[in-house]
Amino acid sequence: MKSFEFYEPTTLAEASRLFAEEHAQLLAGGTDIIIGMKALTETPETVISLQKIPGLTGITTDSDSINIGAMTKVREVELSADIQQHHTALAEGAAEIGSIQIRNLATIGGNIAHASPAADTVAGLLVADAQVDIASADGERSVPIDKLFTGPGQTVLTPGEIITRFRLPSPASCSHYIKHKLREVMDLAFIGRAAAVILDNGTITDARIGLAAVAPTPIRAVEAEDLLNGNAPTAELLEQAGEAAAAGCSPISDLRCSAEHRREMVDVLTRRTLQYALERASA
């Protein structure tokens, strides 16, 4: 690892000012960045730890949303009774990351800011319609999670901007996450996907499908959602939704699996996650 200047600011304004400089790197849980720094793929001149800034950790509930601080450990997200109950796909996605030792370090903010198309928490946040709160020395703003990513490792965040919080609006729908992978633990997703549905008298009123690792950024399967909304969930409809989701993604071939396989599995797994989410919604 190359040498760097290390800072532990105690305010967001100070962290933002330091982070706006060139070759600066934020440190949240460290589980991505420290590995990159060891491999010399990341060679920051300054590293700014967010650990000492108050107010960035923890899960709170208010009247219209569940709020997750960006520095909240992924393990805490996974084990939170509120997240498990109201945003099941997010809890299930968090539980898929690395090992317990890694989830005790990794933060949800880091998992999202790293902007991997395969991040395990992203599909759950997509179907929760999460708002991403962002702070900088100039002020605050909020971006919907499906507008955050611009490419692999790329986001709309400008120099000095720091993700502070995820707000998950209520009422939550019933959701489910499936990670298509080779190993039971410690693996990257071939495909990660979540589905959420709200059922009203047997009709789907709000279907949301989040897809990871099948396009340059995590995406919502909008065409499939449009097909579902306003209709009763029949086997035929779910099949059409699966086909629409597969047609709407743009996967790559890599050493984990081929684009053709990914596309085929998007079809299959869309139907399957929808089925699970519908079972939960009617239970």
Next chain:
Amino acid sequence: MAKLPVNLTVNGDEHDLLIEPRKTLLAVLRDTVGLTGTKEGCSTGDCGACTVIVDGKAVTSCMVLGVTASGKEITTIEGLASDGELHPVQQAFINTGGYQCGFCTPGFIMASKALIDENPDRTEEEFRHALGGNICRCTGYTKILEAVLKAAEEIRTTA
């Protein structure tokens, strides 16, 4: 960069150290504090050999900067025995032969201890899944799992 002052509590002993920010907690424990029981395997968080317990949570110490552990309580394999008595997890690994070359053993024991502290009532399948971040290239895991289950049972019944 200049070294920074760091205060670590390791196995109950306070250490005031000056360390380079780029040193991992693993490197600080082994090279500065001089406790070499914690092992470096892959150095990328995949194998779990470097598992230590920080403020009650098992973490891979190769992914933590030593400077960020300042003020925290760290337990390593050297800190488990007390008054000359091995910890039940250590004793169970010996009794069942839950190791061969021994390199992964400190990491497995620390991860297992944290899991049992959190919830000793896990099923075999749950322990197997929860230990997925620890790799052993010798044993095939059967004896390790047997040791963990025995230790959990003992801790359950004596608690």
